[in-house]
């Protein structure tokens with residue numbers, strides 16, 4: 507997939523309402539409970555002459571899920587009888603603030619602690635403050651095991667109370 | 680600015696990330712603990728992801744159908760513009776972390792300047808990369824401190840790595856003709872202006888890590904001009920193996 511840069515797109519994505527249903531069916535292959543809409547990676551989706559044009563932004567530069575998401579989007583629209591063209595755009599750079607509130611709840615229920623605000627995140631990842639709550643028992647008596655977790659977007663934590671190891675979705679703003 | 684100069688300038692930035700990404704990738708499955716193994720490969724992935732953005736941009740400037748893969752895999756050793764620091768081997772974990780730390784501090788300073796470039800694609804790549812590299816620097820700085828202020832053995836080993844790799848730091852600030860031209864056009868970063876902030880930061884972390892700052896002023900030159908250390912050839916033979924054995928292969 508080729509990354510094309512085409513100027514600064516607005517931070518608020520431009521998505522035509524009638525395309526939402528299909529977009530909602532495409533999920534992040536690494537966190538399947540999150541749709542591409544929850545994740546905030548769809549920056550634009552418009553239909554022109556029967557062809558759907560989608561602009562997708564990567565969470566991390568090397569995120570291998572992007573190629574998969576791009577293919578999944580094309581397949582999903584094909585099933586709905588439409589051709590989709592997906593472009594990867596780099597600007598503006600994705601921010602974890604773009605994950606929807608619903609997305610954060612789904613993430614927590616899935617066992618991944620959702621990103622905190624920037625200040626709390628920094629304290630958490632430097633081990634200065636206990637602010638990340640255990641996804642199993644809710645205790646904030648947790649510790650950072652590694653700033654880098656199972657995928658580029660996550661850090662690894664462990665609960666000191668119930669011993670559960672869990673992922674924390676890093677703040678990237 | 681001439682397209683070719685811009686092309687060369689982009690490669691000069693990207694090659695550092697490619698080669699360091701490759702070095703870190705060699706450690707996949709060989710990290711000292713599972714967590715560090717995962718961390719190192721995550722950093723490798725970020726760097727290679729950044730490299731792809733740069734190379735795709737560079738390939739698009741050429742009219743000959745060149746792709747990112749051609750740029751990554753089909754150049755000769757002397758055509759790679761990376762600094763000598765990033766091609767140094769993974770001697771032991773202390774080396775890996777010091778090499779990373781020496782590069783990360785530069786990389787972050789560099790990207791923050793590149794965010795001010797007049798080239799909007801480079802700005803977009805830098806805006807993305809700066810967030811990732813902030814994590815890299817945090818990781819490598821932590822390890823330099825832990826190993827330096829750790830056991831007698833870890834202290835000795837990491838001091839040895841600091842002393843050995845120090846000679847490659849100055850090469851980060853060497854200015855090529857292509858860079859001068861890019862700076863003049865408002866596109867490039869004047870790396871020499873980053874030097875004071877760089878050494879100041881490095882020294883403060885080394886001091887905190889109870890490590891001594893090397894005093895020798897012998898610095899090895901090369902890298903950015905295409906003259907590499909003996910390690911580069913071995914690295915490239917690994918990196919380019921598939922494309923050389925099965926030309927034009929695709930995943």
Ligand SMILES: [Zn+2]
Pocket residue numbers: 640641642643644645665666667668669670
């Ligand atoms: Zn718990």
